[in-house]
Amino acid sequence: MSNIYNISKPIGILGIGSFGTVLANLIAERHSVIMYARKQSTVDNINIHKKHREIEILPNIAATTDLRFLAGHCDIIFPVLPSYAFRNVIKELSDFLTSNHILIHGAKGFDVKIDFTKGPVEIRPKDICTMSEVILEETPVHRVGCISGPNLAKEIAQRQPAGTVLASKFKEVLTIGTDILQCDRFQIYRSNDIKGIELAGVFKNYIAIAAGASAALGYGENVKALLITKGISEMIAIGKTLGVEPKSFLGLAGIGDLVATCSSPLSRNYSVGYRLAKGEKIEQIIATMTEAAEGINTVKVIKYLSDTMHIQAPLVGIIYKIMYEGFSLEQGIKLLMRLNAGQDVSFY
């Protein structure tokens, strides 16, 4: 790994969710870090009490409520925001960004240009932006990257080893990003297919909901394996419609992340499915969550997209019916079993 770049400025973290916080700690082992938070109380917690979300904050992390300060001091910024807030915050930040900046995001959701929240609408590929596309649209920054993979924040906070995929079209972003992130408990795999890696991270969320529901019903490993493998097939089919090649779905950000989120109660999307299966309504679940479960919106977006584009995506169809059309889980499972499943492997 080349170290010709000698990054000496602090690294910026935009977002104070659990992943943003553990990412800040991880980077702070070798670089100073500036975090951005909207609330002064959060900033005080980080700067004075050195604690946030029950996680100890390393000494060389400072927090600010000032985006100009963040952009002025950090050339490399990691936006780790929920997708629903992503565009607005990036727009706000845009005024302070220059051609010097590099942005590597860690968000796993879509930005959809039409309102899909009120019921079924036609969604076409042109209506959907990944987060890197939002950055390109809203800012002068071209050097964009993303990180995606099986990175459950609690496990990283416990200093357990993990790996992630860093994707960018720019080799220098990959080199610099690796240099910043890699340490003896965090391995970085590189990819130049940024859109594929972003979509893999988004799509797996709805499969995780199904996995959580299946676990709540007491189903075992057979169902989980079925969900993971058929989930990957479905992800690839939808990905092709959005113009990406299958290979990114087969790596750490695709299968890897899917295995982790389909197995872990630590995953927010998994817990959404789990609670659904236990009889809670989706509105109740959303109201009581402290952090966004990206899968809830992803289900709607992919359902409407696959309907519009005539993509065979039975899993998302069934999850949608359970979440929004009053289907019981048992009905959903029955429906899945009655489908004409066709070829096992149908992507190449």
Added chain:
Amino acid sequence: MQKLKKPLEYVNPDYENWGIYKLDKDKDAFLIDVVERIIEKSRKNYPTTRALFDELASTLYQERIRVTTSRWKSDPDDEKDFWNNVKGQIIKFQKAQNWEDADRAVLETLLKKILYRYAYEIVANFKPRIFDLAQRFLPRILFLFLNSKLNSPFKFLFRKMNSFYEKFVITGDFDLIRNLSKKGTIVVVPTHFSNTDSPLVGWTLNSIGLEPVTYGAGINLVGTQPLSFMLNNLGAYKLDRRRKNALYLELLKSYSQMAIERDTPSLFFPGGTRSRSGAIESKLKLGLLSTAVEAQQENFIHHRKKIFVLPIVINYQYNIESSSLINQYLVEVGKEKYVSDSFEYSTTYKIVRFIKHLFNADTGVVISFGKPLDVIGNEVNENGESIAPNGKPFDIKGYFEIENKIVRDEQRNYEYTKILGDKIVKSYFKYNTVMTSPLIAFSYFLLLKRRHKHLSLFEIMLLPKEDRIIKRERILEVISLLKVRLMELCQEDKVNISDFILENSAEAILVNGIDSISLFNSKKVVYADSDGNINSQDVKLAYFYHNRLIGYNLEQYI
């Protein structure tokens, strides 16, 4: 958007300050710089002696094939001797079979020898007196020669050339472009549909007062045509399209890049060759374009000028090369499904016919300058500052920096070139001026295709006369619908429309289009039969002109 009424004064009247003149004066030093930079690069690209040897051996292999199988009149007489000599040195080196570091100097000497040969073959010449002569008299002489309606040829010879600007509509933000030419180096990137594009763009740039540009011309054209003497002295560098070896291509790129670095305005056709299908180029060749980005990086390092990329869209009502272009396209995509019936006049004959018709027709050519861009594809303001997506001026130097230090990175710059390419394509579509002939061809071919939707493109080409008829009322209806949609697109800044289309009815558009589209061709591309219905004697040409309007999704409005 301004419309040029008469030629503008030179921004920089003293030719001794022109980039192209200075490059010619300093030719030897320039070529030394070019060769030295490639030698420097070769140390990175071919780090071992063995790797450099392999590259030289590969160059020799390809050159010997070219010399024996593809000789041109323009090739120098000593070609065989030169490459035999290289062969001798390669064999001698190989026999020694010593790959120690000390041997690299021998190979580098050989590399230099090859590079200098290429460099002196490529290098552009520029003679201001010949340029002046060409600019003043060539268009007049051609005009005089071709226009039989003139009563007093001698008066005309010395009259102002304003009448040219009735036939050639030139639009653009000339004040901005002229201003930017003072602040930076201009790289012109026109669309390419005809062999007449280079001289036409050269004349247009001159008309708005810009200094002449250097551009690549096929070495065969420079060496064999009657105008070779002129071309050879007007700043064209010579490209040999037979040569595909890595050293030659590297030399060409470095030459182009370093000419820009030396503040020489340049011209590339980023589409590569002429658009065979007649469609606006949407996939650009990024190789030469990347030299503008690389040059900008070097200019930032050495505190030199900013580079401005200037897209130009050329619209002809009809294209004298259309028949051969579309034939080549159909042969390529149709393979066994298409049998070519290509016939092409000689270049000189074609140009003469073209210009003659141009002056007899009502409308000639529309040349639209797009908004100038920086090398990353951002628009620039009158101060030469780049404009960010949020509308504010910003400095693009940071794109080449990490923590305020410029880092050379070819891969990064290639990604920037792709972004620039996308912006140029957008600009082509936006500044494309729809004229009557493509509009009627689009309407006719679309209706023909709809009627025979079960037939392939190649089967449509072979339809008998009676199956090619489209009712006049139907085509008028489609022209009206398309006009409405094009006007919407025009308001959204996504296309331009000719004044004639804007100001006239569908009927007038149809009549004007029919009159213009077949001016040059022996067969009628689109015509009205005795019943007034619309037909074509050459469907593939109708398809060619139709292609000019693809990419706007107009089909879905019909």
